[in-house]
Amino acid sequence: MDLQQNTSPAVWRFQNSTSPTSLMRLFPLLARPQRLPLLFSKISLRHIHKMSRKPPQLPPSFTTTPSAILSQTSSLISSTAALEDALSSTLTPSTATFSNLLTPMLNDDHAVSKQTLIIRLFSSVSEDKDLRDASRTAEEMLLKANSEALMRRDIAALVKAVYEKHQNGGEKLEEEDAYTLFKTHRAYQNTGAGIEDDDVREQYKAAVQERNEVLVAARKTISESDEGIFFTREQLNGVPTSILDAMKTNDDGHLKATFKKGHMISIMKHATSARTRKAYNIAKESRFPENVIRLERAVELRNSTARMLGFKTHAELKMQDKMAKSVESVMEMLNKLRTELKPLADEEMMTLFDSKKAYIRDNGTDEDGEDMKRLNAWDWAFYARILEKERYSVDSLLISEYFEVNHSLEGMLKIFEEIFGMVFIPTDAPVWQKDVTVYEAWNAEDQGGEFLGYLYLDLYAREGKYAGAHSSLIQPGFVTSENTRHYPSSSLITSLLHTPSQPTLLLHSELKTMFHELGHAIHKLVTHTNHQHGCARDFVEIPSILLENWIWVPSVLQRLGKHYSYLSSEYLTFWNAKNEGERPGEVLPEKLAQDIARTKHVNGAHAMLYQVFLALFDLTIHNAGEGGAVDTTRLWNESKTEIMGLGRVDSIGQASFAHPFRAYDAAYFTYALSKVYATDVWVSHFKADPMDKTTGLRYRELVLQPGGSQPELKSLSNFLGREPNDRAYYGEVTSTPGTKSGYHDKIYRISYSLNAPVSS
Incomplete structure (x- = not known):
């Protein structure tokens, strides 16, 4: 939503002033001593030149009551x-x-x-x-x-x-x-204006009002939750000490494991006690029973209002503003993924079950009964980590030492600068919380040097903050009634666990999340339209999922990866206090970067089937015909067991599945579809040279800048030279090294052709 118009000429903001206040404004990092080690990595001659320009628009204010x-x-x-x-x-x-x-x-x-x-x-x-x-x-x-x-x-x-x-x-x-x-x-x-019957109109208005109230209440329940489960320190054996030390304790000295992502990843990946992982998983999937009732009521209201508008179901109504042509075409795509990936997913499961049996043989287990004889939901992350470490030499905790959050973010922004012809300048601006940082976004000089907007980073968990990582548009970009440009402001919002005296280190999966959500934020900044437009929900994830590919490129990982002990004297002191022996090298070793890259598609079929499960659940409940009341708990558990193939433990996991309560109702399939289409874009144009600026600028111009100002399928087709298809995806996901059965040498070894006929 950006139009290069009405950009002020270069203006010296501070001219000859060298007062401390002016220096603070020119170099806002000076006002944040904890980030001084990053000062010189942030500021280049190009940045200093850019910081002499005054943005044509002030940042927004967040002061209110x-x-x-x-x-x-x-x-x-x-x-x-x-x-x-x-x-x-x-x-x-x-x-x-x-x-x-x-x-x-x-x-x-x-x-x-x-x-x-x-x-x-x-x-x-x-x-x-x-x-x-x-x-x-x-x-x-x-x-x-x-x-x-x-109406x-x-x-x-x-x-x-x-x-x-x-x-x-x-x-x-x-x-x-x-x-x-x-x-x-x-x-x-x-949305109701076409309803002729006055009685039906009143029914519609009442149903929509009730639906909105139900959804707001459900979202509040999820956002405000600070629930957790208490364990002894012994029960959390294997969980990183830094995580344990930051946990709250009760009067008995037990540690509170919340259900925020940082705790969830640490416990499910590292807790050696299977009983602990099981208890945590069951507790996490048993939250918010009131949301089960809310979900079923919201679904009932959505489907009934859709029928008032002349549609068979809510899902059919929601397809009207999607790239997908129909509910049936989406179902066909999801079922194709399910069918085609099942053999590879079964192989992945056998591999992990072998890993589980070997681990139990060597280390014992506190499991008993049927749990020990099968692979369970609480086993997957734990044994996947062990497999990556033993087969691919990838130690997730060791890797995280090279990805301190602030340094990694600076590296990410630098990559966006190179690919998309942008410049990000740290600036001092009003914020909603003291830890939020702000950047000015500009076009690079060779792209005209115009101002683009403001980027806000709100990274750390706090009470009352929504725990999920996301990107919010703060102000839109558009052309005003005076024919001047209003510039957008966008954000990256995460809930990383943070202790002020320690470095905040990112797991590789968190690095991927950062790239994904920054992709949304950058898309909002470079969109170039006269009016503000929302994008089709099954398009909006494609640019972000595409950018996840960069964190599997060894050279990119080495650029982003710097051991935290080299970032500041305080961090070095922290490392020395926690470790003995030789200090690691400063840069992420090339072999480790290559080992990480080799795991890109490990368990990829299982991961996609999980997305298929969620998408089919969402689409099924919103595609119920008249009189088709949905038992969401039964559907959730039966579908999960059937599609995922793991041991069944009934739950109400749908109550904490936030997307149907937000803007992804009958649209969660976008993640699976976007993965397929993003892989097409990656393989056909970026994989050979991810840092090629010509390709990046062309992608920015043809895909990102139009936003929702034209049919999104047209934007993708303009870039690809054809409609997107699924050939590249199946070729990529079945290329995992080290598979035993040779499955990927069968039907899916596809010779990828840029001009191949459309298959999905």
Whole structure:
């Protein structure tokens, strides 16, 4: 959502001032002593030159109160309603045009979104519970107002008239305006404006309102949770000491293992006690029983409102704004993945079960009964780690010592700079929490040097913060009513476990998550459109999943990897206190980088089948016909056992499956589809030379910059020179080294052709 327009010329921000305050502003790292070791790695001559330029737009403010949020929200809702009333009273279907109807509506949408995106952000990041609660109340108000606005027959009739005039050749529009008109018309038709019967309209409004309330309550339950399970230190044997030392304790001295990702990964990968892993897994999958009721009610309401709109199911309704053509085509794609990957997944499972048997033979186990005779859900991560260490010489804890979070992030941004022609400058700006850091994003000089927007990094876990890693748009990019550019602000938000006196080290899987979420944030910054657009849900993950490939490239890993003891004298002291013997080398060893790369597709079939399981669960519950009440607990457990093939332990895991409560209802399949299409892009254009700037800039121009301003399949096809297909994916995932059966030498050894016919 960026348009290179109205960019101020270079202006010396500080001219001849050398006061401490000016230096702090010019070099904001000086105001953060804990990050001084990174100062000179951050600032190059190019950065210093760039920092002499003043952004044409100030960063947003996050200073507010709960009452101000509610007052502001009410005012915004009222102003939009007043605009629509004015349009309805002054225009008729014969006089309405894009410029006198859509343009003022879009300008209002832009102005409102600048404020509401920040209002909604507080619910997931604020330390202040009252602010979080006000944010959620505001969200309910906005959802209700948006639903009512989209049900206005008067505005819908005007939009329909403009759309039909354009379709009949009566009003010529630029391509983006035409597509915006198409999406606006579709939105009114698919959200209630077309319901003629007044009684049905009232039923629809009531159902949508109840659905929104149910979803907000479910999201709050997940976001606010600080649940955990207590263990003795002995029961957590094998878990890294740094994790144990940071855990809270109860009066009995037991350690609290929360269900946040840092604790979950550490326990499931490293706890040597199978009983501990089992207890933790069962407790994690037993949370939020109230959300089971909420999910089933939300599904019932979604499917019933879809039928009121003339669709068979909610899933059919949701496909209207996707790249996928139909529910049936998505089901076909998911079932193909399930069928084709099953033999390889079975082989992966046999390999891990062999690893389990060998481990038990050599070390014993506290398992008993059937658990010892099979591979269970709580076994997978533990024995996968052992397999990687023994077969591929990959020690996840040793590797993490080379990926201190701040240094790794700087390396990631540098890679984005090289590939996409960007520059990131650390800056001092208002933030919602003191640990948040901010960057200015600019085009590189050879790309014009224009300002792009602001990037916010909120990395560490805290009470009340949503635990999942994600990227939020803070302000959109668009062209204003004065024909000037408003620049976007985006964010990377994670919940890493952090102890101020220690380095925060990333596991390789966390490094992958960082690349993924930064991919979302960068996409928001480089999108280049006149209006703000949401992308199709089954497109939006493709750019981020594509970027995950870079953390499997040995040369990239070596660029990112620097042993933390070389980053500061404090970190060296910390390492010396924890270790004896020779200090590791400064740079990630080449062999270790190559060993990591060899594990890229290890257990890849199992990982994809897990995505298929979640996608089929989501699609099935939202594709129930009339009278088809869904027992989500039964479906969850039966599907998981059937698809994953692990020992069955019934749970209510669907209650903590956050995506159907957010914007991924009937759309979780996007992760599987995006993996397939992203692999196509990677293999056909980036794999041979991941750092090729020409390819990166072409990808930025053809795929990232259009955003949702045109059909997303068109963007992908423009870049690929054809429609995307699944050939590269099956060729990649079956290329795992060291498989025993030679499975990948069979039907799926595909000679990949850029011009091959489309197969999915």
